[in-house]
Amino acid sequence: MPIPLGILDFPSGGVGAFDWLETTEVTSPASTISFTGLSSTYSDYTHLQVRAVVKPTVARSLSMTFNGVTSTAYSWRTVRGDGSAVSAQSATSRSNLQVGEPVGTTFSANLYGAYVLDVHDFGSSNKATTIRGILGSNDTPDMVESWSGLYYASTAAIDEMEFYFNGSTFTGGSRISLYGVK
Amino acid sequence: MAESTFELIDSATLTSSAASIDFTGISGSFRDLVLQVDHPTNLTNSVVLYLRFNSDATNSYTSLTLESSGSSTSTQNRYSQTHISPGFTSGYFGESSTFNYQIMDYATSKEKTVLYRHQVALYNANYKYTIAGVARWANTSAITSITITGNRNFDAGLKVNLYGLVG
Numbered sequence: 119m120p121i122p123l124g125i126l127d128f129p130s131g132g133v134g135a136f137d138w139l140e141t142t143e144v145t146s147p148a149s150t151i152s153f154t155g156l157s158s159t160y161s162d163y164t165h166l167q168v169r170a171v172v173k174p175t176v177a178r179s180l181s182m183t184f185n186g187v188t189s190t191a192y193s194w195r196t197v198r199g200d201g202s203a204v205s206a207q208s209a210t211s212r213s214n215l216q217v218g219e220p221v222g223t224t225f226s227a228n229l230y231g232a233y234v235l236d237v238h239d240f241g242s243s244n245k246a247t248t249i250r251g252i253l254g255s256n257d258t259p260d261m262v263e264s265w266s267g268l269y270y271a272s273t274a275a276i277d278e279m280e281f282y283f284n285g286s287t288f289t290g291g292s293r294i295s296l297y298g299v300k
Numbered sequence: 301m302a303e304s305t306f307e308l309i310d311s312a313t314l315t316s317s318a319a320s321i322d323f324t325g326i327s328g329s330f331r332d333l334v335l336q337v338d339h340p341t342n343l344t345n346s347v348v349l350y351l352r353f354n355s356d357a358t359n360s361y362t363s364l365t366l367e368s369s370g371s372s373t374s375t376q377n378r379y380s381q382t383h384i385s386p387g388f389t390s391g392y393f394g395e396s397s398t399f400n401y402q403i404m405d406y407a408t409s410k411e412k413t414v415l416y417r418h419q420v421a422l423y424n425a426n427y428k429y430t431i432a433g434v435a436r437w438a439n440t441s442a443i444t445s446i447t448i449t450g451n452r453n454f455d456a457g458l459k460v461n462l463y464g465l466v467g
Contacts, residue, residue: 138305138467141331169332169467171405171413199366199432201377228440232404232413252415254434256362260377262415262434264366291410295331295467297305 135300137163143293147175150282151294157241157275163298166240168251168279170233170294174286177222177259180233182215183280184247184269189213191271198263215267218253223289230292231255235265236299237276246270304466309333311461317453323462324445328407330464335446337399338459347450349399350383351435353412353443357382365433383449384435386418403443412437 139160142151156166172180183192190211196218198205209216220231235251247269254262269276281294307330312321326333337349352361359380367374378385386399402415418431437443448460 136306138331138465141467169402169404169465171410197366197373199364199373199375201364201375204366204373204375226411226438228409229411229436229438230405230413232402232415232434234402234415252417252432254364254415254432255413256364256434256436260364262364262366262375262432264432291408293405297467 136167137298137300139163139166139296139298141293141295144288144290146290147287148292149287150280151288151292152278152280153294153296154278156279157277160298161241163300164239164241165299166237166276167297167299168233168235168237168294169297170235170281170292171230172220172233172281172292172294173223173230173289174220174283175223175289176283176286177219177224178283178286179216179219180231181282181284182217182249182267183213184276185271185274185278186280187269187271189271192267192269194265194267196263196265198261200260215249215269217251217265217267218261218263219259220253221255221257221259222286225257229255229257237279240276242273243275244273246273247276306334307464307466309462309464311459313459314454314456316456319449319453321448321454321458321460322445326406326444326446326462328442328444330407331405331467332465333401333403333406333443333446334463334465335399335401335403336461336463337448339397339457347452347454348385350385350449350451351401351414352383352447352449353437353439354441354445355447356437356439360438362436362438363433364435365431367429367431369429384414384437386416386431386433386435406443408442409440411440412443
């Protein structure tokens, strides 16, 4: 049995409480990838895990919104390593969450950025929603980040998640998978 | 509908010193692989752990790390390596270390990206750090084997589990 790393961090075997829910993989450029009906369809689960292997057509940060809200209701913090310097970045009162910048198509054609993000207690109706995770890619920009974010527009349960690139699109082969944690 | 998601593919626990641990014949029926390496607390030697796919010993691996020792931070990028190298195992009584690799889209024609974390628990201050990392294998072949080696032999007790993640 592996030692659990963090709260959800990476799934541990043998627990029997970690289930694949759905995957969206695009075969041609797509502007958004969305998951809807979450709080009703997946009410058996407490947490969600997002596992993504994505690439934009033009290098941009991956953006994320909840419940269709694009008001100033998001903040995030991150610590990043790029091989030469460690940096800390933050943003508050933003209209979306920006979750790192995976490699763009001007670099290696077959290389994608990778993400593992945990959305905590997504069905709760009495708290803001916390997200955290790890992400990285090994081409310009080289980056690995330990990232956390907050959605605080309301305490409503999360029913929808949308992913997109501002000013860019997902290239074919990009995929985002959703898992439930009981 | 939710399906059974997390499957133990194979595991190994060394009963004597060994130079490597190999997982071969990995099927392409999963979306991601998860490799967990647990280093026991009573070993004699620390080892720099290496990871290699499909026995590919060419300079096609890159490892980028973000490290914290508790008092300072650092980042390193290792280009054109012959393996992924995330850091040391511990080698002192009372310390333990874990490696957790997320090998994403391992059976696709993409280059392979690996997210990983590595921790060494503090006991007597020999090695103590936490690492987040990303590694690249610049190869579009499906991963069918994983070889774990080090800069010296592993002591008995090292435990490695390989899981498949449906998706």
